[in-house]
Every structure is written in C-alpha cells, then in structure tokens.
Amino acid sequence: MSNAFRPLPAVLLMLCAGFSASALAHNPMCECKAIDAEQIQCTGGFSDGSGAPGVTLDVIGYDETILVPGKLGADSKLTFKKPNAEFYVLFDAGPGHVVEIDQADIQAP
Amino acid sequence: MSLFTAEKPGSRLSRFWHKWRFHINVLLLLVPLGFMPKYFADAALFRGDTGLGEREIGEVQVGPWSLRLAELRNEAPRLDGPAGYMKNFNAALCDSCREQVKATYLRIGKPRSLRAAGVIFFGTPYRMGAMLPIPEKTQADAELWITMEGWDGAMHQASIPLSQASPATLEWLNKQGGKP
Numbered sequence: 001m002s003n004a005f006r007p008l009p010a011v012l013l014m015l016c017a018g019f020s021a022s023a024l025a026h027n028p029m030c031e032c033k034a035i036d037a038e039q040i041q042c043t044g045g046f047s048d049g050s051g052a053p054g055v056t057l058d059v060i061g062y063d064e065t066i067l068v069p070g071k072l073g074a075d076s077k078l079t080f081k082k083p084n085a086e087f088y089v090l091f092d093a094g095p096g097h098v099v100e101i102d103q104a105d106i107q108a109p
Numbered sequence: 110m111s112l113f114t115a116e117k118p119g120s121r122l123s124r125f126w127h128k129w130r131f132h133i134n135v136l137l138l139l140v141p142l143g144f145m146p147k148y149f150a151d152a153a154l155f156r157g158d159t160g161l162g163e164r165e166i167g168e169v170q171v172g173p174w175s176l177r178l179a180e181l182r183n184e185a186p187r188l189d190g191p192a193g194y195m196k197n198f199n200a201a202l203c204d205s206c207r208e209q210v211k212a213t214y215l216r217i218g219k220p221r222s223l224r225a226a227g228v229i230f231f232g233t234p235y236r237m238g239a240m241l242p243i244p245e246k247t248q249a250d251a252e253l254w255i256t257m258e259g260w261d262g263a264m265h266q267a268s269i270p271l272s273q274a275s276p277a278t279l280e281w282l283n284k285q286g287g288k289p
Contacts, residue, residue, distance in 0.1 A: 027192035027240065047192035064222055088221070096214060096229020096239075100221070 026050065030057070030091035030099040033107045034082070040106060041079045044072050044091050044099075051076035056092040061085045154181070157236055162199045166274055171257045172265025174206035176213065178255075178274070185281035186243040194243045196278055200230055206257075207234040214256040215239050217247055217271065223264055226256040247271070247282055 026048035035041045044052035057078050059068035067083045089106075091099040119127075153159045162179030169178050181197035189195040202210055214220070216227025230237035241253075252268040253275075259265075272279045 027189060027195070027242065029192050047190050060221075090225055092224065095212060096227070096231075098225055098227075100225050 028052070028091060028093045028097045028099050030089070030101060032089050032101050032105075034109045035079065036109050038081055039079055040082050040089075041077055042072075042089055042091070042101070043077050044093075045076055046093075052091075052093060058090045058092065059083060059087050060090055061087050161201055161236065162197075164275075166269070168203075169255060169267055169269055171255050171267040172263075174210060174257055174259075174265060175203040176206075176255070176257075177201045177203075178269075180275050180277070181238065184277050186278055189240075192242065194245065195240050196243050196275060198239050198241060198274075200237045200239070202234040202237075209259050209261070210234070210257050211260045212258045213237065213239075214258075215241050216254045216256070217241070217243065217251050219252070219254050219268070220256055220266070223256065223258065226258075227254070243278060243282075245282075245285055249279060249282055 026046040028044070029047055030042060030044045032040055032042040042057055044055055044057060046052065052072055053074045053076050055072050055076075057070050057072055058066050059070070059080060061067050061083070062085070067085065067087055068080045070078045070080060072078050087103050089101040089103075091101075150159075154163065160179065161177060162181040162183075164180040164183040166178040166180065168175055177200060179199045181199050186194035186196040198215060200213060202213070213230040214226035214228065215230065216225075220226040228239045228241050230239040232238050249272070251271045253271050254266060254268045256264065256266050
C-alpha cells in the first residue's frame with residue numbers, strides 16, 4: 001500500500017464542504033408555445049423540477065376579463081385556442097407565486 | 110517474516126513525509142479558518158446584525174404605509190436554474206403598518222392586477238424577504254413596483270426606478286447588451 005499523500009481527494013473533500021450551497025427555493029415557471037396557428041400549449045412547473053398538475057392557468061385579456069379559465073392537466077400542460085383579443089397567460093400557483101406570459105412572448109410554431 | 114522488518118530507505122521526500130505526516134495533518138485544522146470570515150459575515154447578514162441587507166435602498170412610501178427596502182446582496186442577479194435570474198430583496202414594514210398590511214408584493218413594471226402583483230414578501234414584518242425574477246430583456250429605465258394589500262382590502266402601490274433599487278442589476282443589464 002502506498003502511503004503517499006494524495007492531494008486530489010483532499011481538495012475535492014474541501015470543495016464539497018465549502019460549496020454545499022443551498023438551492024432550496026422553488027420558483028414557479030411557465031412556458032407557452034403555439035403548436036399550430038390556432039392552438040397554444042402551456043407547460044407549468046417549479047424550478048426544483050416538480051410539475052404543476054391541477055394548478056390554475058388563466059388566459060386573461062388586456063382588459064382583465066378572463067378569456068379561458070383553466071387548470072393544468074396531469075401532465076402539467078394545458079392547450080387552449082388562441083383568443084382573438086389581446087391576451088396574457090397567468091400561471092397562478094397562489095398569491096405571489098405567479099408567472100405572466102404576454103402574447104408577444106409566445107413563440108410561433 | 111517479522112512484522113518489524115525495516116522499511117527500505119526511500120527518497121528524501123518519502124522519509125520526510127513518513128516522519129512528519131501526523132504533525133502536518135494538524136495543519137488541516139487550519140483550513141476552516143480560511144472560510145470563517147465569509148461564514149461569519151453571512152451569518153450576521155442573515156441574522157440581521159448588519160442591517161436589512163448589504164445595501165439599504167431606503168424608506169419607500171406606499172400610500173398611507175411605508176417600508177424600508179434593501180438588497181440582500183449588492184450584486185448582479187444570480188441564475189436560479191431554469192427559473193432564470195433572481196434577485197433577493199428584503200423589507201421591513203413601518204411601525205404603524207405591521208398590523209394593517211396583509212401582503213406586500215414586488216414586481217418589475219406596473220402590475221396588471223392584484224393577482225399578478227409579482228412575488229410576495231414572506232417572513233416577519235420586521236424582516237421580510239422576496240426573490241424577484243429579473244427578465245434578461247428588462248429595460249434599463251424599468252421601475253420596481255411595490256404593491257401592498259391591507260387586511261381591510263385596501264391596495265396601495267408605489268414605484269422606484271430600478272437604477273435606484275439596484276445599481277448592480279442595472280449594470281448587469283447594460284452588460285447584457287439590451288436583449289430584445
């Protein structure tokens with residue numbers, strides 16, 4: 001057996017101890033894309049990797065009328081028909097846990 | 110074969126190591142000392158001993174109420190995985206409004222509605238925290254909007270320029286080169 005001092009494991013151990021940073025927060029995330037000319041699909045989730053089945057996702061007009069009241073399905077997705085009026089998508093996981101997506105930020109198919 | 114066979118004399122380095130290895134290992138105890146200044150600075154910051162945050166923004170009047178706002182870290186937004194860049198703000202409610210304010214929200218740009226008022230401050234009214242997402246395409250002249258909701262249903266809003274709220278964020282945005 002070699003008794004030589006092996007610096008690599010020691011350095012790795014020190015780095016592990018020093019950089020065990022906390023990433024505990026999970027922020028809401030939502031992504032919408034147009035799947036064809038008529039339909040838009042939104043996917044919700046949280047930054048810790050968990051999905052958001054059953055979370056409210058509303059499509060709201062610029063005049064604050066709710067055009068499509070919806071909830072995400074079991075696959076954390078919701079597909080809806082593109083409204084004629086100007087709109088934004090609100091992923092609402094509770095007060096202060098919302099994501100807004102303006103229609104201008106939705107990618108075309 | 111005896112257990113006490115003399116080892117072959119190795120190189121000078123090997124002999125030095127075998128003779129002093131246990132003494133040298135004591136030096137490892139000094140390693141944590143290098144991390145201590147940062148550790149104690151962070152502990153004081155999170156406990157509030159060094160104030161509300163690294164950089165105090167000041168008192169912001171929001172309707173009849175007011176709050177003291179601070180950046181937790183005086184630095185550019187940090188990337189929080191797929192959720193994008195985040196910036197931490199701390200706030201303390203004024204003495205008279207602690208009982209009256211139900212919720213405080215923070216958002217870049219004027220909220221469209223109370224439902225979309227932005228991120229919510231959580232924690233005690235003496236020291237609340239919020240993690241604000243900073244979109245990469247934020248304009249340099251953007252404003253930070255504070256929305257406060259009272260237990261009586263009242264809602265009050267105020268805004269301060271982002272340049273005043275977080276010069277480090279503005280510098281970061283300018284360095285990004287104004288994404289479309």
